[in-house]
Amino acid sequence: MEPVRPAFVPDPSLSREAMEALQDEIATAAVFDDDLTFDPGDVTVDRDGDQRSLVDAEPPVIAGVDQAFLGDDRAVSAAVALRAGEVIDEATAVAETEIPYIPGLLSFREGNAVLAALQSLSVTPDLTVIDGSGRIHFRQAGLATHVGVTLDRPTVGVAKNLLCGTPREPLPDRLPEGARIAIKSDADVTAPDGTVIGYAYQSRQYDRGSTSINPLYVSPGHRISAETAVDVVERTCDGYKLPEPTRLADALADKAKADFE
DNA sequence: GCGACAG
DNA sequence: ATCTTGTCGC
Numbered sequence: 001m002e003p004v005r006p007a008f009v010p011d012p013s014l015s016r017e018a019m020e021a022l023q024d025e026i027a028t029a030a031v032f033d034d035d036l037t038f039d040p041g042d043v044t045v046d047r048d049g050d051q052r053s054l055v056d057a058e059p060p061v062i063a064g065v066d067q068a069f070l071g072d073d074r075a076v077s078a079a080v081a082l083r084a085g086e087v088i089d090e091a092t093a094v095a096e097t098e099i100p101y102i103p104g105l106l107s108f109r110e111g112n113a114v115l116a117a118l119q120s121l122s123v124t125p126d127l128t129v130i131d132g133s134g135r136i137h138f139r140q141a142g143l144a145t146h147v148g149v150t151l152d153r154p155t156v157g158v159a160k161n162l163l164c165g166t167p168r169e170p171l172p173d174r175l176p177e178g179a180r181i182a183i184k185s186d187a188d189v190t191a192p193d194g195t196v197i198g199y200a201y202q203s204r205q206y207d208r209g210s211t212s213i214n215p216l217y218v219s220p221g222h223r224i225s226a227e228t229a230v231d232v233v234e235r236t237c238d239g240y241k242l243p244e245p246t247r248l249a250d251a252l253a254d255k256a257k258a259d260f261e
Numbered sequence: 262g263c264g265a266c267a268g
Numbered sequence: 269a270t271c272t273t274g275t276c277g278c
Contacts, residue, residue, distance in 0.1 A: 067268070067269075068269080068270095069268090069269060069270070072270095075268095075269095101267090101268060101269075102266095103265080103266035103267070103268090104266075104267085106267055106268060109268080110268070110269095131267085131268075132267045132268060133267050133268095136267080137267080138266090142267065143267075143268085157267080159267050159268085160267080160268090161266090161267060161268090162266095162267085163265095163266065163267045164265085164266075164267090188265085188266095206278075208278070209277065209278050210277075210278090211277075211278085217267085
């Protein structure tokens, strides 16, 4: 996997204005509709491959990417590729974090580490799940969208917090497992007001008890719709809040970080 | 000036 | 994101 659009590779030395202008270009090139190389219904983390009949399609390869940091100036990115819940490839990469974290410009801080890790994979994932936002972004060009458009590969963004946009209805203190609430575009987002730019998705929830789990914020990165993005994320979850690709990438990033320290 | 903000 | 062990609750 390599950049199909080199001009979109994040350049941390750009001025803030130039970064935002590039994001507008990326959003224009982004496809927020399904243009996949697989059937979302074939996505699974069920490792029961022996029981799959010959008429069933080969499960697609889903990759997860996550970052950890080495001090303040280096980012470690880890990518894990799975097929039917089985890890078939892994890779890590380290890149300089040339700029600080700035809401809305995350891809210019971590994007190159992510691209390097993905390029180090020996397989080309059918879909890549990236930690962070995709279309749920001021200029509809979050990290997942930036990476997806640069590689011209399907990506989805999975964030633990909402960057912008407005939930169709106020988020309750506790959403039941499986619940989905649309996140709409508002004055802070370049998309027409009311456009569904993602979903709050409750991947896991306790049935009883005082504490509750917060939802995930899923948004399309590139070549996928908001609805399908949630469908796929749901199919990759396996009892934990985070999708399996993300969980495994998270663990690998922590391990890689420890090794580099 | 105030508010709000992925990782 | 990161600094960080045990601990409270189910």
